[in-house]
Amino acid sequence: MPLPVYLHGRSVRLEPLAERHIEALTTAAAEDRSSFAFTPVPHGTEATARYVADALAAQEAGRALPFATVRTADGAVVGSTRFCELDYWQGPVVWPPVPRGPVGDAASAVPDAAEIGATWLSARAQGTGINAEAKLLMLRHAFETWGVRRVSMRADARNVRSRAAIERLGAVLDGVHRAHSRGLDGQVRGTAFYSILDEEWPAVRIALERRTGVVRSVVEPVWPLISA
Template sequence: MPAPVVLTGRRTRLEPLAPHHVEGLARAGGEDRASYAFTPVPHGPEAARDYVERALADQAAGRALPFAVVRADDGRVVGSTRFLELDYWQGPLVWPPVPGVPYGDPRTAVPDAAEIGNTWLAAGAQGAGINTEAKLLLLRHAFETWRVRRVSFRADARNLRSCAAIERLGARCEGVRRAHSRGLDGT
């Protein structure tokens, strides 16, 4: 499992998610909730605490690397994002196998592929370039530090705002996964 890291841009700082972020996440999730039809966003301190505990459990199990999204100019927590679906390809790291080159091992290696997702921002932080910069920081880290082969994004096809944000990054839609997971509206 890759080690947690702080990623810093001009507008945004991504900090490894920790219990001290609960209060800021509760405040961010309590802003106008009209844009949260597709993403689970904690509402209130208890929900924020549960959100952080679940994210950290996923991290401990090697399933995710969660971050608090922090506005760089004032240090305010404005949301969360994460690497998830970390995929460690089995087999030699080079082909044909070379003596001395290890096989991928999720306990010690970095992933070969990852998804960036579970992203949400406070209403007041949306449209300010924070999401784009956060995604670019994560992409740079994945490709330049981990040297992954693939990064994917997933968005509900009805979430036109998220789909447009992903396309602005230069990503391509490879298809629609029907009934992949239940939406917040139960469908």
């Protein structure tokens, strides 16, 4: 499964999510929550502790790689994001295709496709460029370190703000699954699915680097977590 890493940018640092982030995430999520209508964001210390525990369980199972989003200017934790829906295409062809874990040594395996999701930022961090740079760091890692063929993103079809943010990244709308699931408000929602393919990544990268002013990022392996 993919190993935890730190992803360093100019205005944001993505740290492997850990229990030590619970208090700071609780504070970040407690700011103006009016923009969270379509986004699952924990509220209160107990809910945040469950949120982190669930994310770490998904990581342990090889299904996700969660991060705490940290503003570099002051070291404040301002939200969270993760790689999820990790999919491995090695081994015999299975039909119909279904997401599956790695074949062989799970510790050294990397996914062939991934999704970026569970992204949220505190009210004061929204609109500051942190989201765009964080996505650039994650997309670089997925395409240039893992060598994935596709990175997907999704949003409640009613979430105009999130969909616009995804589209500004250069992702292509694959379609809307109508009546796909229940939304946070209990109503049946459609889900808009987006993707960026490996052959599209060079152009997307150039546009994002120009937009964010970031031309190089640093990837720092988390050796203590790997050996733990």
